[in-house]
Amino acid sequence: MNLYEIAILFDPDLEVDLDKATEKVEKILTDNGGKITNVENWGKRKLAYQIKKHDQAIYVFYTVEIPGENVRKVEGVLNITDEIVRFLITRPDLKAIAKAEAAKALKAEQAAKHGDREEKDEEEE
Numbered sequence: 001m002n003l004y005e006i007a008i009l010f011d012p013d014l015e016v017d018l019d020k021a022t023e024k025v026e027k028i029l030t031d032n033g034g035k036i037t038n039v040e041n042w043g044k045r046k047l048a049y050q051i052k053k054h055d056q057a058i059y060v061f062y063t064v065e066i067p068g069e070n071v072r073k074v075e076g077v078l079n080i081t082d083e084i085v086r087f088l089i090t091r092p093d094l095k096a097i098a099k100a101e102a103a104k105a106l107k108a109e110q111a112a113k114h115g116d117r118e119e120k121d122e123e124e125e
Contacts, residue, residue, distance in 0.1 A: 001035070001065045002091065008078070009057035009086040012044055018058060021083040025062075028077050034066035057085050063092075 006029075014021050022039075029036060042059035051057070066074065071089060078087045 002068050003037075003094070004064050004066055004071065005090050005092050006062040006064055006074075007088045007090075008060050008062070008084055009047075009051070010060060011083055011085055012054055012056040012058055014083055015044060015058060022060060024081065024083065025060075025078070028074060028081075029062065029064055029066065032066060032070040032074050032077075034064045034070070034074070036062055036064050038063035051085050054085055 008025060010018065010021050018041075022041075026036060026039075038061075040061040042061065044056050044058050046056050047054065075087075075089060078084055
């Protein structure tokens with residue numbers, strides 16, 4: 001099982017019936033041996049350029065564990081799904097994510113130490 005991030009742009013006219021479209025996509029993923037670990041709905045956003053005569057789309061991001069050999073099947077089914085304007089399937093760079101989180105934690109630790117120094121300086125004055 002490999003970890004994949006799937007970005008799906010849904011037709012903006014589906015704003016009312018978005019639940020049906022997301023259920024359909026989730027069924028496609030689970031039917032192909034996938035396990036959905038996270039879903040983020042960013043809502044309706046303006047597109048950088050028109051896609052299929054749409055200026056806006058509903059952005060939904062999935063984090064999925066799925067066997068590598070089933071990714072082509074998922075791509076094929078998503079490609080012919082009417083509700084989807086565009087999609088992108090990528091493998092996240094786990095090393096880069098871990099490095100960024102470590103740097104963020106280090107920065108927070110340094111900020112906390114720096115904050116303690118300022119409090120001591122204020123007490124001395």
